[in-house]
Amino acid sequence: VVRPGSHPPVLTSIVRRAELVEQLGIDVFCALPFTLEFSRMPPAEFAHHALVEQLHASAVVVGENFRFGHKAAGDVAVLSQLGETFGFTAHGIALLRDGDGETPLSATYVRTCVQAGDMAGAAHALGRPHRVDGMVERGDQRGRELGFPTANLRTDAWTAVPADGVYAGRVVRLDEWGRALPGPPLGTAAISVGTNPTFEVRQRRVEAFILDFDGDLYGDALGVEFVERLRGMEKFDSVDALVAQMRRDVDQTRSQAV
Template sequence: MHRWTDLSQVPTGFGPSVVTLGNFDGVHRGHRSVLTRMVADARAVGAQAVAVTFSPHPAQVHHPDTAPPLLTGVDDRLALLERTGLDAVLLLHYTLDFARQTPEEFVSRYLVDALGARTVVVGRDVRFGWGNAGDLTTMTKLGERYGFTVEVIEDLAAEQEPSDLRGNTPQDERLRHVADPLHRRWSSTWVRELLIEGRVTAAATVLGRPHRVRGVVVHGDARGRELGFPTANLGPEVAGMVPADGVYAGWLRRLAPPAGGGAVADPADVVLPAAISIGTNPTFDGVTQRIEAYALDRTDLDLYGEEVAFEFVAHLRPTLRFDSVDELVVQMREDVDRARDLLADAGGPPTDW
């Protein structure tokens, strides 16, 4: 898949193409269904399948104080888009200057002149151009003017209530009151709501894979090592939305060796079962949120400086304050045992995250 960040990188005369545009945050099941169908349609007519997306998210530029957290960082978003079979992604740097283009300027410059669009695939609620002045009617009229057709993709919803979105707890009932999963469309907003609740198994159902965060391993307080559970602590720059504080079963995936060099990890040690903790370590009166993972039964790993991902499979318990370190250690042993059983039942990590 070609990855372009500027029009100068698009080959002259590129096209014809089938183009869609969007933020594709999380590249969830709804996104993938649309994109894979678009790719098939492009193949059938001998066209290139292209997605136009943006970084940062427009909401982060226009409303930075209220913009929602992003489910995935740019690297993961591009990797997930590539797996849909797209021929190219044009990742545009979104700024206020960029946003000042009229709808026609955007369409003519990017979709027509650069990408040779013959079909533009959009949702019914598409908005583009300065002040979001462009909508579906605008896109259709521009298509008539510039010689492309517009295909409207309707929202995709769960055909039946996924088993892991059912439950009888108050939070389950609250979420069902907000939106019945029987009729709710797959969406990034839905995933965010589930992650805020710590419901990572349900979030994985909407995403079609475990949710992940990624970052570089840094030195922590070394308390885990002192207690017999050495953890990999993520630094402050974390890509991906962090779920609610708590303890989770999941996978620790090694993405790259330390920046300063070093050997690539042994293939057997690339994806490791883990217990993941998010919280402030209240037993030790901590105040800063930590995101850390203990690779089950491993005390020999040196991950400092490596880029890793934590992939969330199941919520084990909320963050708790214990009256003593001994009580904490007993609970940590129970967490590890539960994580081991849950991950064994999961049948191993996803081979194609």
Template sequence: MHRWTDLDQVPPGFGPSVVTIGNFDGVHLGHRQVLTRMVADAAAAGAQSVAVTFDPHPRRLHRPEDAPPLITGVRDKLELLASTGLDAVLVQPYTWEFARQSPEQFVRRFLVDGLRAVTVVVGRDVRFGWQNAGDLSTMLSLGAEYGFSVEVIEDVSTPDGARRWSSTWVRELLLAGDVAGAAEILGRPHRLRGVVVEGDKRGRELGFPTANLSSDADGLVPADGVYAGWLSRASGDRLPAAISIGTNPTFAGDSRRVEAYVLGRTDLDLYGDEILLEFVERLRPTLKFDSVDDLVATMHDDAAKARVVLSA
């Protein structure tokens, strides 16, 4: 898959293409259903399939106080988009210069001249151009003017039609600690990616050495608690783990941390390594214990429960 971070990186003469536009945060099942269908349609027409997405999220520019936490970082989003079979992704830097384009300027520069779109795939609620002045009727009108068709995608909902799959819903579930529910919408376990840094090394003293994730890790950190999950290394190892999120109230901690104990392993040296954490199920909320002995006993219980969950 081609990965571009600027329109100027698109090769001259690229296309024709079928293009869709969106943030695709999390690349959940709703996104994937649309993208895989678009890829198939593009291949049948002898065209290239392209997704245009943005970094940072537009709301970080327009309403930073209301910007949503991102489910996935750009690197993981690109990997997930690539898995749908797309030919190319343009990660457009979302700047004031970009945002101030009129709807027609955006369509002409990006879709017509840059990507040579023959079809543009959008939802009914599509908005684009300065102050979101462009909508579906605008896109249809510009398509007729510039010679591309517009395919309207309906919202993808749960099988019972109760609610549409959305990044907003995934965020709600993760912030409530329901990682299993989020995985049903994502079609995979939620993930965090970051570098292992030194912590207090208290877990090692208690017999549960943990890998502490850097505070700038990519991905939305779920609610405080203990989770069953997986720790993956660049080497390809995927190891079962109990993952703790919180401030460690038993020891009067004041900083929120994400740390993972690889089940049954006390020999791992992961400092400085980049790791990927995947969350399978929440085992319990964060608790404050009256004694270290109570904490250790509960940690043994957490590890046993995590083994059961992951073995299933």
């Protein structure tokens, strides 16, 4: 809205956020549409319109670096002052920080981990593995021909997809709204992200080989959870060399017991 096309990669969709909030036992989740008009509200108008008129807030809890209102003019101190005027209390919560005690565990921190393929770092900050959702579409069937049929995930362009490479992880089924279906994961998976340089494929893809699974997933919605990066993307001299490495990837994934 403010700078179209310049937004950072999205870690979680609105549906996924609502799902996570529900798991925490919170009863109501509200997502306010961020329009150009909304972005131009000064702090006082935002507090009165969004917090008082719409939410009837009696207490507001935010992170210590919370900013709001036009040009991010409001902070926790301003929110507290407005609370005195409008009849609510404001509470700023200290941010969790990395082991160095300096770096806050923020969305920016998680994106940096994801873009570097540091899935352990991302999971540490999130409290769960980073998940990429999408629909299974037909690929070129090359994985099936090599003995490793993969689910090819069609992801949204704005999704935060990890760095190119091979990962160990899990796959879960999603319902029509993008929420994880109840029950155990569909299975442990060896996941490939990137192009396929051995076959000169230039399109970047997310492909998951689900261990010990035999079924048709075309058209299904899946969530791919990235647990650990096994290696970078490589170009092999022969198909046999590629298949041998894929077998090692699967063995390593299985041994991780993700």
